[in-house]
Amino acid sequence: MKVLVTGGAGFLGQRLTHQLLAIGHLCDRNGVARPIDQLVLADVVTANDFGDPRVHVVTGDIADRALLGQLIDADTTSIFHLAAIVSSQAEADFDLGLRVNLDVTRQLLEHCRRLGHLPKVVFTSSVAVYGGPLPELVLDSTALNPQSSYGAAKAAAELLVNEFSRRGFVDGRVLRLPTISVRPGKPNKAASSFASGIIREPLHGETSVCAVTPQLRVWLLSPRRAIEGLILGHNLPAANFGTSRIVNLPGLSVTVAEMVAALGRVAGQETVSRITFTPDPAVENIVKSWPGAWDMTRAKALGFQVDPDFDSMIRTYLEDEAAR
């Protein structure tokens, strides 16, 4: 298998690469596990190659069509298309967001179509495709109504992945991810950045300013479950998806206050005291337009796993950090 990971230098891209190298194989279109011979990591910043000869790092902008042509050839069996402009950045730079989140996805699909070799394309989407008045529990049958430029571009791109799959141009799979928590590293330009920051920074002895109110309900997924989800989403037979290639991955519904309480249980009240609340309406308006929970029936039937509680999500973050 020759695998391309766009956004390969990003947090999820690097975690996925690490896991794929460890597993060493992916399922082809006939459901047969085949060794991963090559793993191409493409990103605007240079990705870590883990010192593994299977990894090829390509640094460049995939909005550049010529580069896209080099990244995907007739041997490319699998594409994890993770490259994206995150929510607050897409809101601030409308053109950049639409170009990367929609146009690059379209170009990737068109390129695969021209090659005609029907690769698997795993595309990550988001809670942000939902918005407006929503039921307490969002269903697979609930209409999208994105209230951010990020969500709108992701929603339009989802339609294209689905349609290019229906037409037999690619074998696409769209995985809608809950907000990932706890992310390692530094805050990013996602409106949901607080959902990791309020845990991560206090655990490392730093202060954290939470940009949303404690009452806000969020829908979370741990990095481990997210990576498992990406790999399962790739390996599932196309027929399992039915008339839609889009899956709402399982999540955990918690309020910010409950996240903070879990942090107290895991790490003590001194850690919690490093959090201050200074709601930012620009951030809160985006985040509160997202669902606080969605129905997991379909995802669970497809085999996707769920995190049991937020305490364990904090603990796995600490384990993962200790292992690094």
Next chain:
Amino acid sequence: MKVLVTGGAGFLGQRLTHQLLAIGHLCDRNGVARPIDQLVLADVVTANDFGDPRVHVVTGDIADRALLGQLIDADTTSIFHLAAIVSSQAEADFDLGLRVNLDVTRQLLEHCRRLGHLPKVVFTSSVAVYGGPLPELVLDSTALNPQSSYGAAKAAAELLVNEFSRRGFVDGRVLRLPTISVRPGKPNKAASSFASGIIREPLHGETSVCAVTPQLRVWLLSPRRAIEGLILGHNLPAANFGTSRIVNLPGLSVTVAEMVAALGRVAGQETVSRITFTPDPAVENIVKSWPGAWDMTRAKALGFQVDPDFDSMIRTYLEDEAAR
């Protein structure tokens, strides 16, 4: 008001023009009725100018960016974007469908954004954005799952009109039209062409082959109500739309067998005997993926009107034909 109608030579474009010339005014963004000074009709084929000095006919392909730049300037207050590649044609020519149904819409929105004058943009969408397993009555909150290239491109374009409106780049309104019946003229490349053909051809003494089974349920709107809907959709204040600019226009839910029975009541059994049924799976698969009915609560609250029954839709067709 300077008004642009794309697809201005088409059936709806011509009907709309005729009606706009008769009314003579449209509401501006402040809800004030203002005279229509100029009506630009753009299409790949040359539109009828009705001998009216307000009408300017432009023949050309709006996929040509230079032409789009000529059609829309800072004086353009209103755009009815009706130009489209219909369903069976978009299924047969994927690139053409995506270019006209999605890319042209995007270019039009981008052009308006650059001009910065926030025109009203009325965009027509379709039952075809729905698909897959559907409830008997589709709700505004029902997820889209298009099963045709036409529906997928329209759904993606809807998202863009909504998002460009949310960002304040245009004042967009997306009107999802039921299948229009009874259309005058000749059969077209829409999968729904039968929904007019089985009435129109027999009424004119010609035979008609129906490409779907009599049991199929369709969701219909008369040309008169469609034109009224386009004008109301333009004139409504932006605030009335809430968090979504998309409206499912009212329709009438009938089976093909009920349409034929209505034809018998209006025009007699000899007329009905000119219809033969030869289902075409390619057509039926597209049409049966569309909803047979959707909830009209929102549309009615916004003031959109409904046809009372199919008999009257046949009679208004005969009246309109007699008037020509």
